[in-house]
Amino acid sequence: MASVSAVAIGDLFGSIGRLPLALSLAVDDVHGRYRRTVLGPLWIVLGQAAMIGGFALVFSGLFRMDPQTYLLYLAAGFPIWTLISQFLVDMPFAFIAAKGVIESYELPWLTHIWRRSFAYVLLFLHHLLIFFIAAAVLRAPFTATMLLLIPALCIALIAGAGVGMMLAALNARYRDLQPAMSVIAGFMMLLSPVLWRPEQLHVNQWIVALNPLHYYIKLLRDPLLNVAPTAELWIGTSLGAIALFGLGFLTFLLSRRRLYHWL
Amino acid sequence: MAHVSVTDVVVNYPVYTTVRQRSIFTYAAHKASFGRVAREVGHIPVVEALRGVSFELNDGDRLALIGRNGSGKTTMLKVCTGLLLPDRGRVDVEGSRAAILNPAAGLDIDKSGAENVAQIGQLLGLSKAVRKRLLDDVAEFTELGDFMNLPVRTYSSGMMVRLLFAIATSVERDVVIIDELIGAGDAHFIAKAQARVSDMFTRAKILILATHSGDIATRMCNRAIWLDSGRPIMTGTAHEVWEAYKEQRPPLEAVA
Numbered sequence: 001m002a003s004v005s006a007v008a009i010g011d012l013f014g015s016i017g018r019l020p021l022a023l024s025l026a027v028d029d030v031h032g033r034y035r036r037t038v039l040g041p042l043w044i045v046l047g048q049a050a051m052i053g054g055f056a057l058v059f060s061g062l063f064r065m066d067p068q069t070y071l072l073y074l075a076a077g078f079p080i081w082t083l084i085s086q087f088l089v090d091m092p093f094a095f096i097a098a099k100g101v102i103e104s105y106e107l108p109w110l111t112h113i114w115r116r117s118f119a120y121v122l123l124f125l126h127h128l129l130i131f132f133i134a135a136a137v138l139r140a141p142f143t144a145t146m147l148l149l150i151p152a153l154c155i156a157l158i159a160g161a162g163v164g165m166m167l168a169a170l171n172a173r174y175r176d177l178q179p180a181m182s183v184i185a186g187f188m189m190l191l192s193p194v195l196w197r198p199e200q201l202h203v204n205q206w207i208v209a210l211n212p213l214h215y216y217i218k219l220l221r222d223p224l225l226n227v228a229p230t231a232e233l234w235i236g237t238s239l240g241a242i243a244l245f246g247l248g249f250l251t252f253l254l255s256r257r258r259l260y261h262w263l
Numbered sequence: 264m265a266h267v268s269v270t271d272v273v274v275n276y277p278v279y280t281t282v283r284q285r286s287i288f289t290y291a292a293h294k295a296s297f298g299r300v301a302r303e304v305g306h307i308p309v310v311e312a313l314r315g316v317s318f319e320l321n322d323g324d325r326l327a328l329i330g331r332n333g334s335g336k337t338t339m340l341k342v343c344t345g346l347l348l349p350d351r352g353r354v355d356v357e358g359s360r361a362a363i364l365n366p367a368a369g370l371d372i373d374k375s376g377a378e379n380v381a382q383i384g385q386l387l388g389l390s391k392a393v394r395k396r397l398l399d400d401v402a403e404f405t406e407l408g409d410f411m412n413l414p415v416r417t418y419s420s421g422m423m424v425r426l427l428f429a430i431a432t433s434v435e436r437d438v439v440i441i442d443e444l445i446g447a448g449d450a451h452f453i454a455k456a457q458a459r460v461s462d463m464f465t466r467a468k469i470l471i472l473a474t475h476s477g478d479i480a481t482r483m484c485n486r487a488i489w490l491d492s493g494r495p496i497m498t499g500t501a502h503e504v505w506e507a508y509k510e511q512r513p514p515l516e517a518v519a
Binding site (some may be wrong): 003004007018021024025028032100101102103104105106107170173174175176177180256257258260261 | 276277285286287288290341344345346347348350353359360361362363364365369370371373374382383385386387388431
């Protein structure tokens with residue numbers, strides 16, 4: 001029926017008009033998580049620092065890599081992985097968790113997708129603090145190439161919001177999708193070049209080539225390591241992001257009529 | 264000008280009775296086996312919550328939905344708020360909407376009352392200046408005093424209702440949609456709440472409420488619909504519909 005499309009499209013544009021609201025809600029969510037702790041959001045940073053330190057210590061020996069280069073590689077890659085995995089593992093809850101707000105206030109439903117997306121990006125920026133501390137300590141150069149992280153993040157955000165719309169709508173209907181995504185995300189972390197480098201993989205190189213996550217990780221990590229992403233990478237990830245966003249919106253549109261029943 | 268138009272609305276609820284019906288793996292197995300595996304996935308029971316309801320409301324109309332439990336009143340309200348899209352029929356609402364369907368939803372218990380008011384003000388899209396006034400208004404109405412700065416976690420249920428109620432009734436909207444008002448709170452609050460609701464109702468251009476109270480229906484509304492099993496069995500002035508409902512005596516043409 002035509003009116004469902006009208007409602008869904010109106011929702012999309014309405015949510016884009018309210019992006020500042022989604023951002024301020026996201027800031028609030030990140031603060032809220034640590035409301036009753038003394039160190040506040042610093043806990044996020046400490047947790048991540050402990051992980052990266054531990055991995056750097058063990059894996060630089062295991063992979064016979066220069067500890068300093070490997071530490072930076074990890075400190076850049078880990079926050080990126082955390083960002084991606086949140087889109088896969090946490091986003092399925094977006095509509096279910098927002099049921100009360102959806103019932104009480106006249107807001108676009110997709111605002112909840114943006115709200116979560118922004119919260120993930122804010123956490124990512126917190127995590128990057130460790131990278132910048134490590135880079136400063138190790139005297140890695142800070143160059144303008146790093147600013148390419150901003151457009152890269154925008155592309156990742158659009159792709160993530162697309163995946164998010166899809167997972168949030170499907171998980172409302174099929175409640176075992178989220179646990180399945182946790183399993184898949186854990187598996188994908190090992191298959192993606194976060195702990196290891198693509199060139200270290202001498203057999204089964206298709207694991208990297210066919211892994212879509214690899215390209216988004218590379219897009220976000222390259223600027224941090226002072227490498228400008230190639231034109232192919234920009235174009236490929238942008239097209240991927242547009243396709244994912246379209247697919248995600250289509251899922252939302254097709255499920256919108258039944259979505260409230262499922263919550 | 265506010266306007267609500269509902270035409271032949273039909274709403275069916277899917278009812279999921281087993282876990283398997285909510286499993287994506289069972290669904291995949293069902294599809295992959297051309298329906299031979301997990302047959303119940305293909306037969307999800309459907310409840311017909313509304314079966315052809317129509318009405319038209321203009322500025323100044325106050326509609327009461329009357330009927331027994333499960334007759335479709337709340338579903339009708341959810342359709343009017345846009346939460347549910349009808350399976351068939353049309354719903355057009357012109358004007359800003361405010362809905363009080365589930366007063367317990369939408370509070371963050373780890374935040375103080377004042378912080379909740381600020382956040383809800385944001386969710387309602389109010390400007391900074393209006394949000395400030397909202398806080399003063401809510402603080403005054405709820406008489407929560409110092410509790411406004413304590414986490415909602417520490418509130419009694421009556422205090423939570425007071426807070427939510429005050430927020431919900433502070434905002435001016437064209438179309439106000441209210442489910443049965445719950446009578447939590449002490450007698451002093453209930454008296455105050457009633458005064459405030461009548462004030463809100465008179466400010467709203469259109470009011471739609473579901474109620475079991477003849478007093479509320481006839482005092483607050485000029486029109487009423489009696490719903491039974493999702494069908495409207497009587498439409499008329501609030502007074503005549505309530506009188507008929509009270510005696511469970513539908514008009515003759517509806518029986519036929």
